[in-house]
Amino acid sequence: MSEPQPDLKTTARQVLRYVRPYRWGAVFTFLAYLGAAITEPLIPHLIKTVFGEGFQPDAFAIWWVPVVLIGLYIVRGIFGFLGSYLLSWTTWHTVMDLRRALAAALLKADASVYTSLPAGNAVSKIVNDPHQFMTLLASASITVLRDGLPTIATLGYLLYLNWQLTLLSLVTLPLMAFVMKRINQRVQRIGALSYDAQMRLAAKVDDLVRAWRVVRSFDAAPHEQEQFARLSKDAQQQALKNSATNATIQPLSQLVAAIGLSLIITIALYQARQHNTGVGEFAAFITGLLLLSSRLRHLSELSQPIVNGLVIARACFSLFQLPAEPDTGQSGLKTPVKGELALKDIRLQYPGADKPALDGLSLHIPAGKTTALIGASGAGKSSVIHLLLGFAPPDAGHILLDGQDVAGVRKADLRRQFAVVSQDIVLFDSSIADNVAYAQDKDPARLEQVLRAAHLWDFVQSLPQGLDTIVGANGSKLSGGQRQRLAIARALYKEAPIWVFDEATSALDTESERAVQQALEQWQGKKTLILIAHRLSTVRAADAIHVLAQGRVLESGSHAELLARGGAYATMVQAQVGD
Numbered sequence: 315m316s317e318p319q320p321d322l323k324t325t326a327r328q329v330l331r332y333v334r335p336y337r338w339g340a341v342f343t344f345l346a347y348l349g350a351a352i353t354e355p356l357i358p359h360l361i362k363t364v365f366g367e368g369f370q371p372d373a374f375a376i377w378w379v380p381v382v383l384i385g386l387y388i389v390r391g392i393f394g395f396l397g398s399y400l401l402s403w404t405t406w407h408t409v410m411d412l413r414r415a416l417a418a419a420l421l422k423a424d425a426s427v428y429t430s431l432p433a434g435n436a437v438s439k440i441v442n443d444p445h446q447f448m449t450l451l452a453s454a455s456i457t458v459l460r461d462g463l464p465t466i467a468t469l470g471y472l473l474y475l476n477w478q479l480t481l482l483s484l485v486t487l488p489l490m491a492f493v494m495k496r497i498n499q500r501v502q503r504i505g506a507l508s509y510d511a512q513m514r515l516a517a518k519v520d521d522l523v524r525a526w527r528v529v530r531s532f533d534a535a536p537h538e539q540e541q542f543a544r545l546s547k548d549a550q551q552q553a554l555k556n557s558a559t560n561a562t563i564q565p566l567s568q569l570v571a572a573i574g575l576s577l578i579i580t581i582a583l584y585q586a587r588q589h590n591t592g593v594g595e596f597a598a599f600i601t602g603l604l605l606l607s608s609r610l611r612h613l614s615e616l617s618q619p620i621v622n623g624l625v626i627a628r629a630c631f632s633l634f635q636l637p638a639e640p641d642t643g644q645s646g647l648k649t650p651v652k653g654e655l656a657l658k659d660i661r662l663q664y665p666g667a668d669k670p671a672l673d674g675l676s677l678h679i680p681a682g683k684t685t686a687l688i689g690a691s692g693a694g695k696s697s698v699i700h701l702l703l704g705f706a707p708p709d710a711g712h713i714l715l716d717g718q719d720v721a722g723v724r725k726a727d728l729r730r731q732f733a734v735v736s737q738d739i740v741l742f743d744s745s746i747a748d749n750v751a752y753a754q755d756k757d758p759a760r761l762e763q764v765l766r767a768a769h770l771w772d773f774v775q776s777l778p779q780g781l782d783t784i785v786g787a788n789g790s791k792l793s794g795g796q797r798q799r800l801a802i803a804r805a806l807y808k809e810a811p812i813w814v815f816d817e818a819t820s821a822l823d824t825e826s827e828r829a830v831q832q833a834l835e836q837w838q839g840k841k842t843l844i845l846i847a848h849r850l851s852t853v854r855a856a857d858a859i860h861v862l863a864q865g866r867v868l869e870s871g872s873h874a875e876l877l878a879r880g881g882a883y884a885t886m887v888q889a890q891v892g893d
C-alpha cells in the first residue's frame with residue numbers, strides 16, 4: 315500500500331462513480347433545495363414592500379404580512395425536509411455500494427495481503443470510512459445547495475436592484491480564493507497524517523482484542539496502556555493540528571467578508587445620500603447583502619469538509635489497489651475427481667524470506683489412502699498445503715491432481731476438491747450448524763453424521779440451544795478441543811474428495827483422537843486423507859508416511875518400514891516414546 319497516492323480530483327471522480335446510480339436522488343435533492351432557495355430573495359423583497367409601502371394608509375391589508383411570511387416558511391420547511399431526506403437517501407445507498415465494493419476487493423485480494431493488513435484497519439476502511447467521508451461530502455453538498463443556490467438567487471436580485479454596487483461587492487472574491495487555496499494544501503497534508511495516526515490506533519485496538527489472554531497473562535496491561543496512550547496522543551496531536559488549520563478558515567473568511575461589507579455599506583450609503591434613493595431600496599439592498607455575505611462565508615468554509623472527506627476516501631480506496639489473487643487457470647477438472655496428487659520438484663520461497671520453504675520437494679499422494687507428512691517445525695509441511703490450495707504458485711515444479719497440472723485449473727474448481735482443518739482454527743461468530751454447514755445448505759441428517767464422526771454430537775445435544783448455539787467470536791465459548799472438533803466436522807461436511815488435517819487433533823485427548831480416527835474409517839478408501847501431525851501416534855496407521863526436512867522429503871514408507879530402516883523417523887519415534 316505504498317504506491318504513489320492519486321490526486322484528490324481522481325478520488326472525487328471515483329466517488330462520483332459510486333453516486334451515479336443514485337443520481338436521481340441527487341437531482342431531486344437539488345430540486346428540493348432549489349425550491350427552498352427560490353423563496354430566499356422573497357424575504358428582502360417582502361421587507362422592501364413593507365418598508366416602502368407598508369407605512370402608507372392605503373397600502374395592502376395588514377393581515378397579508380403574517381399570511382405571506384408564515385406561508386413562505388412553511389414552503390421553505392417542506393422543501394428543506396425533502397432536500398435533507400433525499401440527500402440522506404442518496405448518501406446511504408452510495409455508502410452501501412462502496413462497502414460492498416470494498417469488501418469484494420478484500421475478498422479477492424491475494425493471500426499475501428492478509429499477512430500485512432491488520433484486521434482493525436480493514437474494519438475501519440470498510441465500515442467507518444465510507445460513512446465518514448460520504449457524510450463530510452454530503453454536508454458539503456448541503457452547504458453548496460443551501461447556500462450556493464440562494465447566493466445565486468440573491469445575487470440576481472441585488473444585480474436587479476443596483477448592479478454597479480453588486481459588482482463592486484465581488485472584489486473580495488479573488489482574495490478569498492487565494493487564502494482558501496493556501497489553507498487547503500495544508501488541510502490535505504495534515505489530514506493524511508491524521509488518518510494514518512488513526513489507522514495505527516485501530517491496528518492497536520485490534521491487537522488488544524485478539525491478544526487479550528497474552529496481555530493478561532503477561533500482566534502487560536500497563537505496558538499496552540502506555541503504548542496505546544502514545545499512539546492515541548499521536549492521533550490527537552495530528553487531529554488538533556488538523557483542527558487548528560481548519561479553524562483558521564472561519565476568522566480569515568470573516569475578516570475578508572467584513573472588509574468587503576464595510577466598503578459596500580459605505581458606498582451604498584454615500585450613493586443613497588447623493589441620489590436620494592428611497593429607504594426601502596437601501597434597506598432591501600443591505601438586507602440582501604448581509605444574507606449574501608453570510609452565505610458566501612459558509613461557501614468559503616466548504617473546502618474543509620471536501621478536502622478532509624476526499625483525503626479519507628483516497629486512503630479508504632487504497633483497498634481497491636490491493637493486488638487481486640491471480641487466477642490464470644482456464645479449465646475445470648476432469649470429473650469425477652479421484653484425489654490423486656503428485657508434487658514434482660517443487661520449490662517455494664516466500665516473499666522476503668532468505669531461504670526457500672520448499673526446495674526440490676517431490677511427493678506422491680495416492681487417491682483414497684491416508685498419507686502423513688511429518689517433520690520438525692519449519693520443515694515445510696504447511697507450505698505443501700499452501701501450494702495444494704493454490705494460495706501461491708510454486709516458483710518451480712508442477713502439481714498434478716489426477717494427472718492434470720493444476721496450474722491451468724481455475725482456483726475455485728481446485729479448492730472445491732479440498733476440505734481443510736488448519737492449525738489455526740477459525741470459527742465464525744454464528745451457530746454451530748452455520749459453522750459446520752459453512753456456505754452450504756443445512757442437512758440435519760448430515761450435520762448429525764459429521765458431528766458424531768467429530769465426536770461432538772453428545773456435547774451439542776447437551777446444549778440448551780443445540781445446533782443453534784452461538785459459538786462466540788472465533789468460537790471463544792468453546793474449549794480448544796471442541797473448536798478443533800467443530801472444524802473437523804466442517805471439513806467432513808464439505809463434499810470434497812481430499813481431506814487435509816493439519817495438526818487437526820493436536821488439542822484432543824488420546825481417547826477423543828482415537829474416537830475421531832475410528833469414525834473416519836467409514837470413509838476409508840473413498841477419500842484421500844493428508845495428515846500432518848507432530849504426535850507420531852496420530853500417523854502410525856497411515857498408508858504412507860513422508861518425513862520432511864528443510865523443504866524436501868527425507869524418507870518415506872509405512873510406520874513399520876520406517877522403523878525398520880532406523881532413520882530419522884525411528885529416532886523421532888524413540889524420542890517421543892522416551893518422553
Ligand SMILES: Nc1ncnc2c1ncn2[C@@H]1O[C@H](COP(=O)(O)OP(=O)(O)OP(=O)(O)O)[C@@H](O)[C@H]1O
Pocket residue numbers: 429664665666667670671689690691692693694695696697698737
Ligand atoms: N508467509 C510466510 N512468509 C515468509 N516465510 C514463511 C511464511 N510462512 C512460512 N514461512 C517459512 O517457511 C518455512 C516453512 O514453514 P511451514 O509453515 O511450511 O513449516 P511447517 O513444517 O508446517 O512447520 P510447523 O510444524 O511449525 O507448522 C519456515 O521457515 C517459515 O518460517
